[in-house]
Structures are given as C-alpha cells and as structure tokens.
Amino acid sequence: MIDIERAVIVTEAYQKYEVAPQVVKRALVLDEILQKMSIEIRDDELIVGNQSKNRRGVPLFPEYAIDWIKNDMDTFSTREGDQFRITEKQKATL
Secondary structure, three states, rough: EOOOOOHHHHHHHHHOOOOOOOHHHHHHHHHHHHHHOOOOOOOOOOOOOOOOOOOOOOOOOOOOOOOOHHHHHHHHOOOOOOOOOOOOHHHHHH
16 A cells, blocks of 8 residues: 655655755655654554555655656555555645
8 A cells, every 4th residue: 555644754854844855854754754654553563664654555755756756656555566446635735
C-alpha cells in the first residue's frame, strides 16, 4: 500500500522553508519528518521503527523525484512488477 504521509510532510516543509538556503532547508525538512511522521510499535516487535504506518506500506520520496509518481500513479496497482495499492483520495492529495 502506498503511504503518502511522508510525501505530504516533505512537500509542506519545502513550501514552508522555500526561501531558506538549500542545506538549511534540507535540515529543516528532516526535522519536520522526524517530528511529524507516525510511529508504529507493534506487539512482540524486538526491533521497532518504520517508514510507513502500514505493515507493508511504501513511502514516497518527493524530494528526489516527482515526475514518475505523477506519471505512474494510475498504474501502480496494475503494473507488472512492484504492484502497490493507492486510493483515489491519495492520488488527489498527491
């Protein structure tokens, strides 16, 4: 399942710190991620931590590239390899 939480946090942070120097902006974006991302700790886990609130979730990293997300999100669930579910609401948000 696609998890857009990280993508939303990063996008909002880049907008918030738009005028900051790039190196400062990246640090501030990381701070926003660390402050706002959901943390899942499941019963019986010996090692905790996650990149997604879904057990088999996939985060998106818009700071690296967004064109492929915009171009491919309609085929995430039907493509030949690495199929991911994404809701219409998530698509609209992205």
